[in-house]
Amino acid sequence: MQRIAIIGSGPTGLYTLAGLIECGVPLSITLYESRKVAGVGMPFDEHNNHSVMLANIASIEIPPLACSYLDWLQDQSHVFLSKYRVKKESLHDRQFLPRVLLGHYFHNQLQRLIERGQNNGHHICVQESSTVVDLDAQSCCRLWVEGQAEPAEFDFIVVATGHSWPSESKNKPGYFASPWSGLIESDIPAASIGIRGASLSGIDAAMAVAVQHGHFVEQRNSTENDLQFKVKPASVDLNITLMSRSGILPEADFYCPIPHQPLTIATPEAVSREIGETSEGLLDRVFSLMVRELQLNAPEWSERIALQTLNANNFPDAYFLSRKEHNPFNWAKKNLDEVIDNKRNRHTVAWRYTLLRLHEAIEPAVTHFNAKDRQRFKQGLKRVFIDNYAAVPPESIRRILALRRAGVIDVKALGDEYELETRSGKTIIQTDHEQLSFDVFIEARGQKAASLEDFPFPRLRNQLLKEHYTKPPINDDFTLALPNSQGERIALVALPYLMPIKPFVQGITVCAEMAEAVSKSFIARISQSDLNERKLDGVAND
Secondary structure: OEEEEEEOOOHHHHHHHHHHOOOOOOEEEEEEOOOOOOOOOHHHOOOOOOOOOEOOOOHHHOOOOOOOHHHHHHHOOHHHHHOOOOOHHHOOOOOOOEHHHHHHHHHHHHHHHHHHHHHOOOEEEEEOOOOEEEEEOOOOEEEEEOOOOOOEEEOEEEEOOOOOOOOHHHOOOOEEOOOOOOOOOOOOOOOEEEEEOOOHHHHHHHHHHHOOOEEEEEOOOOOOOOEEEEEOHHHOOOEEEEEEOOOOOOOEOOOOOOOOOOOOOOOHHHHHHHHHOOOOOHHHHHHHHHHHHHHHHOHHHHHHOOHHHOOOOOHHHHHHHHHHHOOHHHHHHHHHHHHHHHHHHOOOOHHHHHHHHHHHHHHHHHOOOOHHHHHHHHHOHHHHHHHHHOOEOHHHHHHHHHHHHOOOEEEEEOOOOOEEEEEOOEEEEEOOOOEEEEOEEEEOOOOOOOOHHHOOOHHHHHHHHHOOOOOOOEOOOOEEOOOOOOHHHEEEOOHHHHOOOOOOOOOHHHHHHHHHHHHHHHHHHHHHHHHHHHHHHHHHHO
């Protein structure tokens, strides 16, 4: 029986398990989870996330495991859902809900996957509170668990460790290295709160602070300002500042067809042809495909921003121009009204939808850019794509606007050059035009790419560095392409370490896609090995 280890039981680990249990050959599968409870995932754990924090993915986008997210929700009691201010009768497949509900869903799905796998003849073991501290891929696949002297041997290993945040122990007083580094358990004073990052992570951090000092109230008789934030009398000094380089707020998630419709011009084949040419000028050739696709699908918008006159360098300036020229809260209100109206009428804004599909289409080309184009892409088009696909739940924008009306939140632009330091218990930020001082500072810029030097498994890390790799050497199936080793039996699907080579790797759907590639690859190898053994047994019997 082939032995497979899955390190991490968040979404990627669960989708990998779901694929593996479909193998026709009995497997022995062990899931290692460093946390006390398996099958939740840090971004959805109620011990790390406040119920006010929203997931920016709806059931219609989540690949089902044992059942769909919506089906699971509809099976829950009114009492359970009401704890998260969710009404059972209003559930639908495009609804954005508290992210901790996803944690409950994934935990339930793990139990059901284990049962299904055992019924299929597999042996499945879950080891909670078990931190894998080392891996070896030299002569065989081995892993070491903290507190255990002897390593465990496996035929295949999947590294699905998920997000990686600074530990709480690294925090300074009044300084939170991420919204998940002790913020939820802390009593945040009604003081000056600085949050670096204005995406959903930053908004979530603002909400986690705000609900300690007030509550949101629906104004049923109002059509204009239908959500209000009531500040506690003792918290009148609360002031929250969201900060980013540009000083703009993200836009609200927009209605579009799901699954995504194929592109006409920037097809996988077209992008592949450009990759097959020289790397010199690849970014500009890919941008040309983008321009033609946008002109085809959104001609009025393309003409309005003079798309035909733009290049890969200045396209972002045109994309962000209108938002930068307006007050961020006024723009947010205008955008929210548009999104609500479009969702009500099932209307898709063509240029938004085209950009959403384009980031997926051109990602394969990014690793083939030369050094100059990689830098241009990072400073330009990458920001556009991230802004587009990182649109936030409309409810998050409603809440931001309610906080603004209550006078407790602001947005600041830091610019490209600023200095940050901690001094006398305060965090000081000096921009080129003002100095900002905060009693509490929260780092909320989201997951950062991790280098191989950060890889937490010394033996495998040293092997990679010895071969002079600066980025993970992975095959199309996410297995490690290491010479003279068992690297092809180890799959790396941990998001932070893939970000240097896959700039848009994020979200549950991507986790499911990576897991599918890994499970199919491993099953194919296992099935071929089983077939070979049967042939050898047949020859021996003859």
